[in-house]
Amino acid sequence: MAIAALITWLVTAAGGFVMLGIWISKGGHRPGSGTRLAPGLVFGHFALAVIGLVLWIAYLAADNDGLAWAAFAALLPVALLGFAMFARWIPARRTGTAESRFPVPVVIAHGVFAATTLVLVLLAALGVGES
Known part of the structure; x- marks a missing residue:
């Protein structure tokens, strides 16, 4: 379970890096860019995910x-920030x-x-799947 969580976390991070790279390269982090994603929100999500x-x-x-x-506790605000960004992204798509x-x-x-990572980390922290 713990290794599966690591794998899903790394896949999640890869997708996050793709989006972060696009957002930065298109100027989302600059004042006046018109972005709906505040830099503090984006970089806070990123930093907490890395810490976790x-x-x-x-x-x-x-x-x-x-x-x-501790990793699970770090993931909870990461998930909340991610959901907030998703909610802001939906109307910004066009x-x-x-x-x-x-x-x-x-x-x-x-x-x-x-979401899969969050569940797997919780299950591993609870000891589910240990031999």
């Missing part, structure tokens, strides 16, 4: 349940802003893998 991933890798290396729960250029399949896959 580092905690998860540390959990896998040390087998410390506290690290698993506006010409930086985030309007996100490929829809990447957005959907990112969300599905993120």
Whole structure:
């Protein structure tokens, strides 16, 4: 379960990097860009996701349940911020802003893998699937 969570987390991160790269390259981070995604929201989501991933890798290396729960705790605000960005992205899809250029399949896959990661991390932290 823990390795499956790592794999889904890495796939989620790959999709996130694609969208972050598009958003930055199209000027979404610049003042006056017209973006509906505030830079604090985007970079906060990114930073907390990275912190959670580092905690998860540390959990896998040390087998410390506290690290698993810390990673899960980091994922909760990541999920909330991600949902907030998704809600802001929907009406911006046809506006010409930086985030309007996100490929829809990447957005959907990112969300599905993120939700899967959240569930797998919770299950692993609970000890489900351990031998």
